[in-house]
Amino acid sequence: MVNGNIDSIQQGQADSNATGQTIMSSLPPEIAHITANYYPLPFILQRLAQKSHNELQLRVEELARMPPGQGAAANGNPSGSGEDSSEENQNKKAFLLNFLNELHAKWTKALVMSEWSRKSGQVSKLVDLHSHILEQLAKYNIVLDRMGHVKRGIYDIRLPNPDIKTALQVLSTGRADWMPGNRFIPPPALKAEEIQKWFGELNTLLSFRLTLHDYDKIPYEFRDFTVKDGRVTFKVQGEFEVDLTIGNDDPESQWWFIDFRFDFSPAPQELTDKVRHFMTMNVNDVLGRQGLKGCYDFLHGYVLTHKIRELQRQAVLLSQQHWINHIKVEPLNRALCIQYWAQRYLGTGPKPEANAGPKSWIIIGVNSGKTPSADSLPSLHPTSYLTIRWFRDGKEVTGDADLSSFGTETISAEDLLNRIICKHVSYILKSISDKLMSKPRYASRQVSVSMKLHKSEPSESILVIQLTHSETLSVKINGVTGNFYLEPTKPLISRREAILNLRGRDAVEDSFGQIEHIRCESLFEELVRLGRAMGWVMCKRPVLPDEAKKLHPSREFYQLLWLRRDTWPSPWYVVVCVSLAGDNWWLVEVVDDGANPAKAAPSTAPNRVASQLPDGRNNKMHNQPNARIKTYKPLTMPVNPKLSTDFFSRLTKMVNVAMCGFKDSPPDYHGVGKPEFGFKPVDNPYLPPGRKMPGMFYKTAAVMRQLPSRDGERTTRPLKTSWAGDYVTMTYREEVEGAQGRPEIIQDVKVKVKDKSMFSLIKKKHVDRDVRYDAQAGQFVMQIQRTMDSSCIPLIATRLKAIDRLVEFVSSMGDRAGGVKCESVTLRKFVFTYGEAGSDASTRDKRWKVTLDLAKHQEIKIHLEAGSPHTRILDMLNKLINSQIGMKALPRCLQATLPLHRVLDSLEATWAVLSENGQGFFEVVPHALDWITVHFELAAVANNKSPRRLRLSVRVRTRNGEAWWEVQRYGREGGQRDELDEVLQPIFTSRITPEGWQGLDTAVVVKVGGGGIEALLSKISAAVKALATGVPATAAAIQLNMASSQAAPIVLD
Structure with missing residues (x-):
């Protein structure tokens, strides 16, 4: 099938790939390829062409600058000869030919390189192969070298072949007869009595020999000896003990070494076999040749050397522990040098040794003792001893380096360093203290300086300097590092401490300067910090430094602090001058003598705002070239004052007193x-x-x-x-x-x-x-x-x-007895009451309160109690009180017019009912304090449409030096008598009545100051009211009304 073929093909390809991978994995690793410093050939050719062009251009310019040959004709026309063979022309040709030859050689190399570049792949492989071969050859040589070292090392650790035969015999029988031996016959054992006898005889021989024969030969150092157990023990205090004995009774026989012990610590309790053998051989040899004197010299020298080595061991151990990097140990020929404070005063820059500070070290060695020191007497028995030479800051110290008690019983490198460093620290602190005490400020005991020195612990030595009243500075020196340690730890002190430790080169001078800087900065910092809350600010110096020197004529170091109140209206400053000669406080006035004198003068405008004042943030007089000190006056301040809120308050008062005294000088x-x-x-x-x-x-x-x-x-x-x-x-x-x-x-x-x-x-x-x-x-x-x-x-x-x-006003109150009574007297408010004498608030005739507002100096304002009868004439009273006679006239006026206004208030209340019923109307019109018009208006009758009006004028008239109220009708319409006249006729025609008024036909008068005016107006009102209502007033009613209106006599209190 087709699919089956495809699968078979893919399977075959997979098998071939796996086989190839297996083969590649079994091969050795690929060699390294050399690709460093490779440049492309076109890049080289481009650079070569560029360089050739530039050089050719330079050569042409140089040829043009060369002088022409002698064969060249004038004006550029050639001469008659065919060839120019002058020296100049030959030089040009040689110059050009040499350049062409160099250029030809370079391009020839480029050609060769281009030919090689055609085989660049093969050449690269050849280079890689050559490099790989050289690398493998180097590795081969390294492996051979390591194998040789291993073989040489194995030789030292190999063991001899074991003797198996002897080992089996010894393990089985316990002995080996065939092995050779000493074959000595042991002597018979001694009994205790024999041993004691031998020891006794030997002790006797030793005593005879030491007291008789060798008495003059015993060294002075061996004068302390003990004879016991057949031996004599010589003891040298703080060094060693040695046991010697003799072999026979011959006085000239040799002494023999038995044992040796160190008499100081740390030291080994028992001698090792190697050391014991060394001691036995050498001591016996010295005893045979030089006797007891030679024995002492040998052992004494050995012990001194051992002490130095022990100090070296301890010093090296210290340099690896907590003294690391701060001490350097250098062994010398039978001596030891220890440098302490190695990290102090290190140099900086490219050559730190050139600017490094001085070093300090000690040298521990052996002095022969033959030459006595300058400060000691010659010894009768000179002997060598350990000596210490102390070099402090590069200079040898002779008197302070006496450590005679060191090195006898206990050997301690750390204790030795601490003692030396304690002396160094004491020297520094004493020098600083002496330098401070030489200055006037410290010599006069204005501030305290105390010092506590320790002999064995450097960090316990301390110098305490009083900076301010509440702050002190403690100066300590670290015994390990040599750095200064200043307390208390605060930023400004830490900064000065760092400067002193990093940049210092002279401990005394540098620390003295930094201490004074710390004192100045501490005082200034405390003044600024505490004064800021009290309104004092620090300002920049407003004048040039030469001008500021007026405040400190001394040559001592000084610093100035310029202070001022940020709201001062003029250029005044308080200057604190801190120096070694003593601290001074000045009140300084600064002016600017610029081109514009008006701007230089301090402004005294009363409306000047605070932002325009010269303070620490907005001061236009800072470092002005033309600014100068106009006035400076010393301020008497306590020595080393206690800076507090009370101090700045007192300072403010003192400065204000001085400034006010200056400003207010008449x-x-x-x-x-x-x-x-x-x-x-x-x-x-x-x-x-x-x-x-x-x-x-x-x-x-x-x-x-x-x-x-x-x-x-x-x-x-x-x-x-x-x-x-x-x-x-x-x-x-x-x-x-x-x-x-x-x-x-x-x-x-x-x-x-x-x-x-x-x-x-x-x-x-x-x-x-x-x-x-x-x-x-x-x-x-x-x-x-x-x-x-x-x-x-x-x-x-x-x-x-x-x-x-x-x-x-108080005087006027005193003149008015009875009705006017003073309640409260201040410059802003005057309170008094007025009323009838003997009256109180429970009666109808209460006392009324008057308040005079005196807050405004140019005008007085009257405030009356609510419901006061005089409210209707308040404006007139204000005019009266602000007049020339107001102070005396006001109480008299209030008291005199009180009955009038009181009855007018009563009539207004009575006629208010009639007014509501439409039967009549009553109105009071004041014209002046002594003139008031009273208006009665009655309803019209049936046969007359116009209302009936009655106008009465109440006015003060003077008669025979007395004041009278005059009540008179005016403004009668038509000039004819009416029914109102008929009503008033009995009153106006009456003669002197019990109430005190008197009729004058057209008017009625009554004395001012009594209750008659009240009775009079009340009777007139009752008569008019009866006419208005149509109800005739009975005599009893009129009498009751008149009785109720009677006023009590005025009583002055």
């Missing part, structure tokens, strides 16, 4: 008599203790001459009374924030009064929120809030005027 007085202003000492409880600021005093008359009027000009109106003393005293109190964020100063202004009795009505201590009256001292104390760039005298004059007005 001009020179050229008049005669007593001066109008000046200074005198006054008690000021608001200044810090020990700070004094004289108070300023002004003559009261001079102050009042500067009183501003309504149009802003000065007024010359003097005080109305002579209640005030001759002078006004001003003292500083505090600073507050005023309008638009500007600072304002609060001052206490004191005015003495001449007569205390004039102010007896003032019961409260405070007559205003910023003015109080001290009754005991007899003076007014005003709290004045003023700006620092303006005078406060006009404001004081305004307050004096307000007090003068208050005094005038």
Whole structure:
């Protein structure tokens, strides 16, 4: 089938592919093909053509620059000869021929390469094959070399052939008879008594020999010995112990070595077999040749060498543990060099060795002791000993490197390093302390410097320096690294610590400078941080450095901090000068002497906003070339002050006192008599203790001459009374924030009064929120809030005027006894009551309250109690109180007109019922305080359509120096008598009545100040009312109405 053929064909192809894969998998791996640094031939030919063209062009230009030959004719015409054989022409030809030969050689190589490129496939295979053969040859050589090394190594680990025969005999019988032996006959064992006898005899021989024969031969170091158990033990303290004995009783016989022990630690407790054999051979040899002296010298030298090697071992171990990279150990010829603080003062740049700092190291070696040191006496028994040479910062130290107690009992490289480093740390800290104490600030004990030194632990040595009142700086040095460690850890200290450890080259000088920088920055940081909350900001230096040197004439290092209040209206600064000569505080005024003097002067405009003030963020005077210091005054500040809120408060007060004293300095007085202003000492409880600021005093008359009027000009109106003393005293109190964020100063202004009795009505201590009256001292104390760039005298004059007005009103209250009673007295509000004397709120004639609003200095406003009878004439009362006689006239007017207005209120209430019924109408029209018109309007009768009207004029008239109320009808229509006249006729024609009025036919008069006006108007109203209602008033009703309208007599209190 067709499908079957197709399947068979596919099966055959699959079998052939599998066979091919099997064959390929059995072949070795393909060799590596070398394709590196291969370039295409067209690329090479293109570069060669380009290079040939460029070189040909250069050669042509060079030929053109060559001088022409002698055979060339002028103007370019050829000469008569046929060939130019001049030297120039020959040179040109040779030059061109050489170039062509070089070019021909290059293109010939290119041709050869092109021929080879036709066989590039075969050449590539040849190159790959050659490379593969070389690689295999190299591997063959490497394998042969490794086989040789393995064979050589096997030789050392091979074992000899085992002796099987001997091993079997020994294991079976326990011996081998055929093996050779010593064949010694062992001596008989000694008894204990014999051993003790021999030891006793030997001890005796040793004692005789040491005390008699060898006494002069015993070295001085072997003077400590012990004879026991047939041997003598010589002990050298801190070095070794050696056991020796003798072989016979001959005094000249040799001493023999028995045992050796080290007498220090760390040291081996037992000698190894190798060392014991070495010691036995060499010590016996030395004893045979040099005796005990040679034995000591040999063992002493051996022990010193062993100590050095032990120190080397410990130092190497330290350099691999926690002292890693910080010490370097270098063994020398029987000596040892240890460099400590190896990572300190490392160099930088391409040649770090050139700018690296000095190094410190110690050398431990053996001194022969034959030459005594300069600071010691020569020894009678010189011997060698371990010595230490200390090189501190590259210089050998002789006096401070005495470690005589080292190396006797205990050998410790770490302890040795700690002792040396402790001395180094102590030297650095002492040098820093001495350098600080040499400066005036520290020499005068303005700040404290303390130091604690340790002899064996470097990190325990500490130098404590007082930075500010509340902060100290602890200087420590890490014993391992040699780096400075400064506490407390804060950013500015950590930054200076890093600079000191990374860039320093002289520990004393660099640390001294960094410590002063830390002190300055710490003080400035604390001043700025704590002062910011109190309104103090740091500013850039507004003047050039040379100008700022006025504040510090000393040559010592110094730093300046410029501070100011961000709301100060003028270019004033507080400058803190911190230096080694001492800290100074200055009040500085800076001006700009530019081309425009008007801009250079500080502005004193009262409406200047805070954003225009020169502060730390918006100061136009920063580093101006023409800016200069105009005024600088020292501020008396405590040494090393405690920076706190109270300190800045006191500083603010002190500066404000100084600035106010500068701004408020009065001009020179050229008049005669007593001066109008000046200074005198006054008690000021608001200044810090020990700070004094004289108070300023002004003559009261001079102050009042500067009183501003309504149009802003000065007024010359003097005080109305002579209640005030001759002078006004001003003292500083505090600073507050005023309008638009500007600072304002609060001052206490004191005015003495001449007569205390004039102010007896003032019961409260405070007559205003910023003015109080001290009754005991007899003076007014005003709290004045003023700006620092303006005078406060006009404001004081305004307050004096307000007090003068208050005094005038209080005096008027004192003159009015009985009906007027003072309730409250302040400069902003005056409250009093008026009414009938002896009346109270429970009766019909209550007392009415009047409030005078004195908040506005130029105008007084009256506020009456609700329901007051005088409400209808309130505008007239306001005009009266603001007139020249208002203060005295107002109480008299209120008291005199109270009965009138009270009865008018009563009549209005009575006629309101009639008005609702349409029977009549009542109206009061005030024309003036002493003139009121009363209108009665009655309903018309049947035979007359027009209403009946009655107009009464109530007016004050003067008669024989007395005030009378005059009630008179006016405005009668037609001029004829009517029924209203008939009603009023009995009243107008009556003579003196018990109520106090008197009829004059056409009018009625009654005295002012009593209740007669009430009875009169009530009787007139009753008569008119009866006419309006048609009900005649009975005599009893009229009498009752008149009795109810009687007023109690005025009682003055």
